[in-house]
Amino acid sequence: MSMPDSYLQYPMRRYGMDHELYSWSPLPQRQPVTWPGGARIALWITVALEWFPLNMKGVPFKPPGAMVTAYPDLRHYTLRDYGNRVGVYRVAKALAQHGIPATAAVNAAVAARYPALIGHCGDWGWEVIANGLDMDHLHHAGLSREDEHQLVARTLETLRQASGQPVRGWLSPAKSQSPATLELLAEAGLDYCCDWVNDDMPYRMQAAGRELIAMPHPCDVDDYTILINNHHTEDDFRDALIDQFDLLYRETDSQGGRVMAVSLHPWVIGQPYRIGALEEALAHIMRHKGVWPATGSQILDAWRA
């Protein structure tokens, strides 16, 4: 057995990236960013509001938080839905103590199913961005471009109608994209995408001849990753947020403003025994001078200015 000759040919072997989606740009070599009021840190809290259907198919893979047992997996269905009924209200209270506006990444299904929750997001001053249709509609290469276009259009229409907001940002369920996703998002007029975890700062992506900004939405500084996936303790989660903040804060001495992004899932962090960890981390962060708690769109607009 042998491999075809093409296996040892490297057509994209060149300076920079092996694709045209964005340019290579080492973080320390960029122009320093200035935030409003001379802030050092733009604090960006994202809250994912998710609905996992009981009959989910998990195509082409099961997203984190999917059903586990044979149908009907009431246990996981209800434990996820807990976030939308109970957990999110604990998160909102913790943020409100410091006047922090969150960016809610919302499944269209959540907006349709729970109008009161979307109303509350508006009352809290949260920005609503799209998190796909629901957690069983992943964007992947197996979708036709037309089907994926419809998925994006239906998601945005539902969320714009339910929230009354422009809905400028997008987070794909499970951060899963097809080769066409970025173009479809740009064509839909979205300003920013939260799927790529390759930077600590916003940067420009090119799609369909338009500019789409990648926002630094993390998979590491994330309650699901730390508490569920890694089985770390609540205190570990708190310390991760604090250590992340402290280092970024120090970097601003020499490198201009930074974004501190935190990814939350109310069904995870909103449990009674966990919420205190978020409260303690926020208390540490907000004790510092030069912290600007902002939504994704506010950060994006300031970064562009």
Next chain:
Amino acid sequence: MKADPGFYDHLPYAGRPKIRWPGDARVAFWVAPNIEFYELYPERNPSRAAWARPAPDVLNYAYRDYGNRAGFWRMFDAMNRCGMRGSVSLNVAMCEHHPEVIQACADRGWEFYSHGTYNTRYLFGLNEAQERAVIQDSIDTIRKYTGQKLDGWLAPALTYTDNTMDLIADMGLSYVCDLFHDDQPGPVKVKKGRLTSIPYSLEMNDVIVYNVNLVSPRRYGDILKRQFDRLYREGEESGTVMCIPLHPYLVGQPYRMAAFEEALDYITRHDKVWLATGREIAQYFNEHYYDAFAAAGQPIGAL
């Protein structure tokens, strides 16, 4: 297959009718030991294998059997020392296999509710008549061995059909522990009867904590206290429910007992805590708050 089980309306945690528990308690606290019997050679259910290894899975069978032979008695003593009655989540075949365990619980005034017949017999795939037979077996066996009316349900090994909730309500049960969407009780929509969801908890469940999340015993004690502290604080505004679901084969290991008992002692020493059973919480909620919660629920919108 349904996308939404359709068991409850949306009811945001903020702005609900306020719950006041007896004695002005902030938390209705209950402990639910799962007293289980696993079969060495169970009949196979195509939806789920009973054991990880080919039968006989000696290691896993014996690990669970330890619960009834050794772990239970230790857990039982610790609960008695803390003045905490159990609400037994019972595989009812235990009544025939190990009546000494049942008698000990009954003598202390513990409640028995059903956790199916065996923990190795699942509800997956049962037709309505078969599922009714399982529920009737539970009603009859608990009545025969304990004199108690069966009021509560936790499906064996958390396995279901689309009919489960309708059938248990139709057959006269009043509460269910299978829904994990809330920290307060709430109405469950069924075809006939009145059924309430009582918060049970996977997060506080020793199986999840020890076998899934792989935490240490002292960390388990810490989690229990943190959970209680928050629910106690929030309960000042409106009463909450905290449950500790236990499995004697896990919590009853000698090296795990001290941390558990310390947490149980911590919780039960609080002033504004109602040391209750599942049935007592369900009855109180049904009499005082079921209707208000049902009226406050918001219909779920269509996408």
